[in-house]
Amino acid sequence: xxxxxxxxxxxxxxxxxAGQMRKPVPDLLLPIRHDTKWGYIDxxxxxxxxxxxxxxGDFSEGLAAVLSDSxxxxxxIQGHRRTWPVKWEEAGAFREERALIKTGGKFGFIxxxxxxxxxxKYELARNFYEGLAAVKLGGLWGFIRSDGTSxxxxxxxxxxxxxxxxxxxxxxxxxxxxxGSGGWIIQPGFDASGDFAEELAPVRIGxxxxxxxxxxxxxxxxxxxxxxxxxEGLAAVRNGSAxxxxxxxxxxxxxxxxEDTHKGFRDGFxxxxxxxxxxxxxxxxxxxxxxxxxxxxxxxxGFVRISNGILQGYTKCGGWRVMHLPQHPRFGNYxxxxx
Numbered sequence: 001x002x003x004x005x006x007x008x009x010x011x012x013x014x015x016x017x018a019g020q021m022r023k024p025v026p027d028l029l030l031p032i033r034h035d036t037k038w039g040y041i042d043x044x045x046x047x048x049x050x051x052x053x054x055x056x057g058d059f060s061e062g063l064a065a066v067l068s069d070s071x072x073x074x075x076x077i078q079g080h081r082r083t084w085p086v087k088w089e090e091a092g093a094f095r096e097e098r099a100l101i102k103t104g105g106k107f108g109f110i111x112x113x114x115x116x117x118x119x120x121k122y123e124l125a126r127n128f129y130e131g132l133a134a135v136k137l138g139g140l141w142g143f144i145r146s147d148g149t150s151x152x153x154x155x156x157x158x159x160x161x162x163x164x165x166x167x168x169x170x171x172x173x174x175x176x177x178x179x180g181s182g183g184w185i186i187q188p189g190f191d192a193s194g195d196f197a198e199e200l201a202p203v204r205i206g207x208x209x210x211x212x213x214x215x216x217x218x219x220x221x222x223x224x225x226x227x228x229x230x231x232e233g234l235a236a237v238r239n240g241s242a243x244x245x246x247x248x249x250x251x252x253x254x255x256x257x258x259e260d261t262h263k264g265f266r267d268g269f270x271x272x273x274x275x276x277x278x279x280x281x282x283x284x285x286x287x288x289x290x291x292x293x294x295x296x297x298x299x300x301x302g303f304v305r306i307s308n309g310i311l312q313g314y315t316k317c318g319g320w321r322v323m324h325l326p327q328h329p330r331f332g333n334y335x336x337x338x339x
Contacts, residue, residue: 028301029064029077030314031056038066040079043303043316049079058299060093063112067091072101074114083114096128098146109133109148118148130162132180141169143182152182164196164214175203177216186216194229197264200248202227202235209237220250231264234283243272245285254285262297269317271296271304280304280317288317 029040029048039051055067063074063082071085074094092100098109101120108120124136132143132151142154143162160168166177166185176188177196192204200211200219209227211220226238234245234253242257260273269280269288279291280298289296294309302317 028303029059030299030303031058031064040064043301049075057091057093060095061097061112063094063099065091065093065099074099074112082112083110086114092127096131096146098128098133100125100127107135109146117146118144126161130165130180132162132167134159134161134167143167143180151180152178155182160193160195164199166196166201166214168193168195168201177201186212194227197229197231198233198248200230200235202229211235219248220246228261228264231266232268232283234265234270236261236264236270245270254281254283256285266298267300267302267317269298269302269304271298278306282317289315 028043030043031038032041032051033039034051037051038053038056039047040049040056042048053066053068055065057065059077062076065072066075068085071087072091073081073085074083074091076082086101088101088103089105090100090102094112097112098117099112101108101110101116103120106120107122107125108116109118109125111117122135122137123139126134128146131146133146134141135144135154137154140154141156141159142150143152143159145151156169156171157173158170162180166179168175169178169188171188174188175190175193176184177186177193179185190203190205192209194202196214199214202209203212203218204227205222207225208222209224210218210222211227211230213219224237224239226243228236230248233247236243236258237246238244241259243261244252244256244258245254247253256272258272258274259276262271264270265283268283271278271280272291273279274291277291278293278296279287280289280296282288289304289306292308293306295305295307297305299305304315304317306313306315
């Protein structure tokens with residue numbers, strides 16, 4: 001074990017040194033930690049931004065949130081500071097030119113200059129989708145526009161996010177779908193419902209899931225014990241304890257069986273769990289990364305963030321490993337920071 005750790009640390013050290021030699025601006029940067037400080041490597045594991053930060057988030061819309069002794073600020077892919085440091089409690093990734101920040105226990109939003117454009121007054125908030133962000137005020141959920149004005153008053157017990165111009169919402173324990181004005185387009189008649197993706201959404205009545213279209217018609221019958229949204233034309237569904245993938249005509253495309261899956265297909269790949277370990281399959285169901293890991297998260301461009309429960313690193317779909325590094329810390333429990 002000590003010898004293996006020494007190899008990992010030596011490899012990281014060699015890559016950090018070699019990173020000084022490459023100068024072209026990369027298309028992709030990945031956060032890494034060396035000793036106690038965070039920086040960024042490119043897809044070839046060359047160090048691009050020196051390890052100098054207390055925390056480092058993923059890049060989104062060309063910017064990444066980083067934490068220094070002076071506070072949170074945002075850098076561009078060349079490592080240049082784009083906003084002034086501020087003593088926020090949390091700072092999230094940009095989506096639709098807005099980023100979540102938390103200060104004084106409340107959530108608000110900044111623009112890409114670092115200016116607070118929506119005052120931190122919300123108990124909880126999620127990122128913008130289709131121009132609207134879900135916010136919680138007074139224990140109920142509503143939606144705001146990117147300028148901070150109210151689009152839908154907070155009247156819902158729970159909501160999803162807007163996709164295909166519709167959003168799942170719950171009132172008095174029943175789920176339906178609203179439009180951008182807050183009106184019911186699909187009446188709340190479901191026990192559970194998920195976000196639309198590719199014009200289909202999973203819904204549950206009783207103990208069975210199926211899929212509806214944007215008109216509210218059931219297009220795949222209630223028959224599954226779990227159902228996930230469609231991505232790239234495929235969705236993970238479960239019967240009993242086993243997941244498999246179907247197409248929009250309810251044909252089984254990848255029979256599995258899998259114990260679990262993450263969000264779905266991305267760039268032609270999906271993370272799946274087999275016998276307690278995570279790996280990655282392609283659209284044919286072939287393993288491109290064998291199931292050896294405690295977790296596997298697709299992060300785009302064919303890259304996967306992997307963990308063995310102690311160390312975390314990156315690998316490329318197809319099995320090319322980039323680097324093993326210490327565990328990537330999460331910025332609290334708010335998944336929007338890493339969505």
